[in-house]
Amino acid sequence: MRKTESNKAxxxxxxxxxxxxxxxxxxxxxxxxxxxxxxxxxxxxxWVGTEWFKEMLRSEDLRGAFVRxxxxxATILVIQIPLGIAIALAMPAKxxxxxxxxxxVALPLLIPWxxxxxxWQIFARGDIGLGGWFVNDMMGIGYNYTADSLHAWITxxxxxxxxxxxxxxxxxxxxxxxxxxxxxxxxAIDGAGRWKVFRYIQLPKLRGVLLIAVLLRFMDSFxxxxxxxxxxxxxxxxxxxxLSQQLVKIALGQFDxxxxxxxxxxYFLIIxxxxxxxxxxxxxxxxxxxx
Amino acid sequence: MTTLELRSVNRLEGDELHLDDIRxxxxxxxxxxxLGPTNAGKTSLLRVMAGLDRPSTGRVLIGxxxxxxxxxxxxxxxxxxxxxxxxxxxxxxxxxxxxxRLKGLRRAEVDKKVRETAELLHIEPLLQRLPAExxxxxxxxxxxxxxxxxxxxxxxxxxxxVNLDYKLREELRTELRxxxxxxxxxxxxxxxxxMEALVMGGHAVVMGEGRVLQxxxxxxxxxxxxxxxxxxxxxxxxxxxxxVNIRGGEARTPAGLVLPLGGELADLRQGRFxxxxxxxxxxxxxxxxxxxxxxxxxDLAEISGSETFVHFRHNNLDWVVQEAGVHPLARGAExxxxxxxxxxxxxxDTGALExxxxxxxxxxxx
Numbered sequence: 001m002r003k004t005e006s007n008k009a010x011x012x013x014x015x016x017x018x019x020x021x022x023x024x025x026x027x028x029x030x031x032x033x034x035x036x037x038x039x040x041x042x043x044x045x046x047w048v049g050t051e052w053f054k055e056m057l058r059s060e061d062l063r064g065a066f067v068r069x070x071x072x073x074a075t076i077l078v079i080q081i082p083l084g085i086a087i088a089l090a091m092p093a094k095x096x097x098x099x100x101x102x103x104x105v106a107l108p109l110l111i112p113w114x115x116x117x118x119x120w121q122i123f124a125r126g127d128i129g130l131g132g133w134f135v136n137d138m139m140g141i142g143y144n145y146t147a148d149s150l151h152a153w154i155t156x157x158x159x160x161x162x163x164x165x166x167x168x169x170x171x172x173x174x175x176x177x178x179x180x181x182x183x184x185x186x187x188a189i190d191g192a193g194r195w196k197v198f199r200y201i202q203l204p205k206l207r208g209v210l211l212i213a214v215l216l217r218f219m220d221s222f223x224x225x226x227x228x229x230x231x232x233x234x235x236x237x238x239x240x241x242x243l244s245q246q247l248v249k250i251a252l253g254q255f256d257x258x259x260x261x262x263x264x265x266x267y268f269l270i271i272x273x274x275x276x277x278x279x280x281x282x283x284x285x286x287x288x289x290x291x
Numbered sequence: 292m293t294t295l296e297l298r299s300v301n302r303l304e305g306d307e308l309h310l311d312d313i314r315x316x317x318x319x320x321x322x323x324x325x326l327g328p329t330n331a332g333k334t335s336l337l338r339v340m341a342g343l344d345r346p347s348t349g350r351v352l353i354g355x356x357x358x359x360x361x362x363x364x365x366x367x368x369x370x371x372x373x374x375x376x377x378x379x380x381x382x383x384x385x386x387x388x389x390x391x392r393l394k395g396l397r398r399a400e401v402d403k404k405v406r407e408t409a410e411l412l413h414i415e416p417l418l419q420r421l422p423a424e425x426x427x428x429x430x431x432x433x434x435x436x437x438x439x440x441x442x443x444x445x446x447x448x449x450x451x452x453v454n455l456d457y458k459l460r461e462e463l464r465t466e467l468r469x470x471x472x473x474x475x476x477x478x479x480x481x482x483x484x485x486m487e488a489l490v491m492g493g494h495a496v497v498m499g500e501g502r503v504l505q506x507x508x509x510x511x512x513x514x515x516x517x518x519x520x521x522x523x524x525x526x527x528x529x530x531x532x533x534x535v536n537i538r539g540g541e542a543r544t545p546a547g548l549v550l551p552l553g554g555e556l557a558d559l560r561q562g563r564f565x566x567x568x569x570x571x572x573x574x575x576x577x578x579x580x581x582x583x584x585x586x587x588x589x590d591l592a593e594i595s596g597s598e599t600f601v602h603f604r605h606n607n608l609d610w611v612v613q614e615a616g617v618h619p620l621a622r623g624a625e626x627x628x629x630x631x632x633x634x635x636x637x638x639x640d641t642g643a644l645e646x647x648x649x650x651x652x653x654x655x656x657x
Contacts, residue, residue: 182372185343191364191393204380 028268034261052262062263064238065246066270072242073221076160080217081210083161084168088176089202091169102173105166113163117230120159124231145232149239152232156240159227164220168213175209176202211282218278222271243267293319293354293444295340295477300349302335302501309335310346311501317479319444322471322493324509325481327524332501333481337447340479342366353444369438370447373454375430377422383409383433384418390441408440411470428459439470446471448480452487464490485527489513497521519642522567528600528611530636531568537561546606550583550632559637559646567636570613574629575601582629585610592620603628 035052039045056062087105092098111119124145126132135143145155179202187197225244228234234241234249241249247267251260295317302310310332317323325333338344339351342363351359358366369390377386387408391401409415412432422430431451438446451467452460468491471478480491488495488509495509497516504524505517516522522530535542535550538561542550550566552559577584587605599618603610603626612628620626637646 180372180374180376182374182376185338185341186370186372186376188343188363189341189368189370190390200378200380204378207380 031261031264034257035265038258048258052258053266056259056262056266059259061238061246062243062266065241065243068239068241069222069243072157072160072224073218075157076164076221077214077217079157079161080165080168081214084165084213085172085206085210087165087169088172089198091173093177102170105169107166108163109166109170111163113226114230116159116163117227120155120162120227121231124155147236149236152236152240156228156231159231160221160224163227164217168217171209171213172206175206179205207282207285211279214282215275215278219271219275222274293477294352295445296350296352296355297339297346298350298352300336300339300346300351302339302344303347304335309501310339313339313349313503315496315503315506317477319477320475322468322478322480322491324488324491324493324495325479325498326483326485326488326495327481327498327504328483330500331498331524333483333498334449335501336498337370337449337479337481340445341368341370341447366445367441367443368445368447369441369443371431371435371438371449371451373450375422375427375434375454377430377433377437379422382419382421383414383425383436386422386433387418387436387440390437394441404440408436411439412436412466428455428463431455431463435467439474442476444476446474446476446478448478450481450483453483468492485513485525488525495525497524499524515644515647516636517644519565519567519638519644522636522638522644526569528570528613531570531573531610533566533568533608535564535566537564542566544606544608546608548585548606548608550630552632553581554633555649556632556635556646563640564645565638565642567638568630568634570600570611572631572634573610573612574631575612575614575618575626577629579631579633581632583632584627584629586625586627589620589622589624589626591622592618594619601626601628 036047036049037045038048091101091105108116123129123131126136126144132143132145135141143151145151183201183205184197187201192200223244224242225248228240228242229245232240234245244267247260247263250256250263295315297313297315300310300313301308313336325336327333335344339346342351342358342361346359349359350357353366377383378389381389384405387405388401391404396404405418406415409418412435414429414432414436417425417429417433422433425433431454435448435451438448448467452463455463464487467480471480471491471493478493480493482488482491492509494506495512496506497504497512499520505512505521512521513525516525519532523532533544533548535544537543537552537559540552540557542552542564544550544566574582585603585605587603587610590602590604590609592602593600594617597615597617599614599616599620601612601614601618601620603612610628634648635646636644636648639645
């Protein structure tokens, strides 16, 4: 049979192309536009090439924010993923207790992000906050997150764990419920203990949802803005200033749109590259274990 | 040579009775087919045999030793499930090797056994693959290999072929039967399909509502079902059942059908019976001079491969006739089918078998 060439198929792709163009490509192109020119006003743009990029890559502020960002994302991933799995394993599988625990666990996810920041801002205060008061007066630790950078860090990390571990829990819980009972029976017949059941049945079966959990948590934590902005405002000093806050400082605080645009593109590429690496590692990990 | 003995085993879950007074004695080197519809208690029974569940009352003995309270981890059992259960992150090789490694066998020995078993199940070329990279049939072969390699004294299979497509099922069924014949273990194979039970052979244990309805050599149970319930479970399509009243050498249905009873049926007692006829003992053609003609209306003619199942309606009675060959009969058509009086089952009021056809050739089983 002779196939007739038809280019009509392109017409079918067109709507998607337009949609993506308006939602992503065109906005991104404005950023690209700003990043390679120095724009003073309408009609007053000067081509600067890669100058803004060079400036940003040399910037101590950006490097500092980047290092803090990496430490932050790594910290919360290392804590939230195992903690999420552990909580999901401990949750009841059926009955009213299951519904109740699901609702309780999911509660933090329902709170608007700036409210989360406000809650913790008040909760962690030494004078009127329950948490701050408890640590200060009951445990006798001189805790003040507005003055001590370590305390500020711990507060931001604890807040993020409180806010986002439930997402990991929900994903893992769904993954665990999808494992047929026969797997557990087979493991019992093989004489496998609790740890082996976890290591060789539950963990491999959770691989898919964990991949999603790690990716989501990485991307979200790498772009974190609202909660630390409300809680610490990036301080004390620049102690909790992460990449997005640094960006806002340059773009809206100093109104340096050129450098900010270059910064945005670098930021975007970092997230893209890191997600790509994460995905590829996660897809390969845990295949072909040995007993 | 070991035996598995169940003494008056009951199992309650909540206030539901899943197993009701099970008494069975199983011997090694034999295949037992647990036949029964869904919810008959087959899986519950297998779980008690394996030691996954404890009986609520009653005792389980292996080789004369009471193992009722012994945990599954300390029993020598292997099990295959409906779902394809393999360790997802292990290759086929490591999956098959896992029970041997848990037993602490030497490497060379593990390797030898894994390869032998893989060869038996024709999955040698797949040893380095992961379960997720296999088809359903291959995954189940891997799971069966894992169960066989363990050389457990008790091998339990819970509807292992039910999730496979028809062709694969037939292929694996025949292979399994050959594999089991060479085993010295007690093999228990649960299925809902009468035809599967016949192909597997061995001993049949027919179950219904948590009770053992009948047990014995499979063909014998098939030919002489002890009750109407067993006959209904162990027949596909379900045996045709008609209430009749016998008086003066004739069986009358309430709808007015009259069947003359001659020959060996002449000495049947008078009174009410349930008459059973297998679908394959009814025919669209007259096969003998004694055949009784019944005229009916065609409800449906199902053509399945080389056979046709014709559903007839005759005076508010439904009959299913199984006939070799393709017979496209239109719905609503008037047609005759024939009943061989030498192939009738008579069940009494309580459902107990009173008379079975005496001269059934064994090869008419299908």
